[in-house]
Amino acid sequence: MAALDWLNVLVAAILLAGIYAVMSVGMTIIYGVMKIVNLAHAGFMMLGAYFAYELFERLHLDPLLGAFLAFPVFFVIGRLVYWLFVRWLPVSDQPTLASLLLMFGIWLVLQNLAYLVWGNEDRSIFTSRTFLTSQIGPLTVSTLRLVAFAVAVVSLLVLELVLRWTWFGRSVRALIQNRYAGQLAGVDTRRTASLTFGLGIAFAGMAGALLASLYSFNPDFGRPFLIRSFVIIVLGGLESASGVALGAVVLALAETVGILFVPAGYQLAISFGLLVVVLLVLPGGLARLFARKYRPA
């Protein structure tokens, strides 16, 4: 392969990584603050995709605008789900059996509600932009992916600023580092957890809406992405928001390069293989490799 082809692959991987990071970051902050593995993440991503789809079909709203709208809507949904179900879970430093089963149940409900509402056929969103490409120097890039990447990067930057400079962000970081010390220092754990859950679901919904304009989807949509998200946050060290970006790049690269050697049907096997390798070789994730004392930001 020529150097230019490799460059194209690299660019494609980085564009993919942006969206991967958005879909994983919600899972990461929820895990960090509440030690809950949000299996329902997949369900909320799927709902995000249908949200963008419905806005596009009914109101002819641009799917990218839909992605932005998904954020506040799913924030509210997330807080509602927290208030209804999640807050009753016993608090723990480890993901509990109850939390896994609860989130799994929520996922089942979301998925099958979607089957009732939208049926099981694949849907997709086609706009005038779908097949447009942009020329950047010698590279040809899908415009849609470029724009989705930009949206992803902006939202991640905003999250980073919020985590760094607001009181809510400080509480989140405090709880990620040490729940009890955070409580002693006066962090309102309930409120922080509720906001974090809302935020995590908001990112899930937005990621789903972004993915909806790139791929076709059905009510079973989120599942492969759930595993990808998990591989990414394991790569990133489970609790670090910046590690997520790194993990996303690594997985996207592995998949984009892997697709050249492995049949498309086995693509998920790449992420799973990566997960096994990471668990065996560096259980602390990539972040640990680069900075031993690094703390999530």
Place this chain on the structure above:
Amino acid sequence: MRAASSIAAAARWVRPGGIAILLPLAAWAVLAAVPWIGVEPNLVRLLFITFIWTITGIAWNLLGGFAGQVSFGFAVFYGLGAYTTALLINDGVHPYLAFGASALVASLASLIVGIPTFRLRGPYFAIATIGVSETVRVIMTNLAITGGASGYRIVEKRPFDQAEHFYSALVLLTVSFLLSVWIARSKFGLGLVAIRDHESAAADVGVNPLTHKLAVHGLAAALAAMAGGVFARYAAFIHPQGVFAFNTSVYIVLIPVIGGLGTLWGPVLGGVIFGIVEEQLVATFPEAHLLIYGALLILIVLLEPGGIIGIVRKVSRHRRLRSAT
């Protein structure tokens, strides 16, 4: 004196504790007689399916209920068992040998998930099981020697005997249950519960979490695989979207959770209820039955984590307290 004590011993059998032994024995005897007393074949089939689900539930409960490790990928072992049995029977191997081979294959497969994930604490195992089941289904859908997505037919060179299928399921169920009783009372079982309740404390008192988790995972995988094998031989046709389906994993999780996690009778009760309810639900609400199961899962986790056994225990304790005052 001796007479009095033997009367007391006899009386013990009819006290509540004794009923807990007598009633299941009687139920078992009735079940064992089912093929003899002219029960209609459809009911025998329903019982057979219920046995199969109950076995998988007991298997999952060993890992999830006793050791506290949640797996969403038991369909992998169930399916591996089904396919191993199918391939071997078609090669002319005796079915019962094939069941044994299925158990072996699944136990080995359980190590592939277990070794990387069980060494770490945290949610690694639960998530990895979702990844494994997805990957395995994709592979099985594309695998040529098993017919891929179009499924695989088992050709057994002997007449179909429903009673034999029924008995092989009943024997496997009995063995699984007795195994779970033995584990619950053994040092091994205590180690598992200790790991579930506090892993680092368990490790501190000399329970090796890795070997315990690997052992119970392998055992549970073997039971689930044999259930899959017995089912495959009965069904005579299997396909990846059936035995390896995500739904299969969901059902296997649900059964012990409905009945009562970490109890001996929970998965049995759960299996019986699931077997009957599933038969009705699939017929009446084919679209919504997973929706109902999801809602049930949420309700059980939030309201009564002990499942049906938990409710029964609460009620009986309440009654006992009442009669005491």
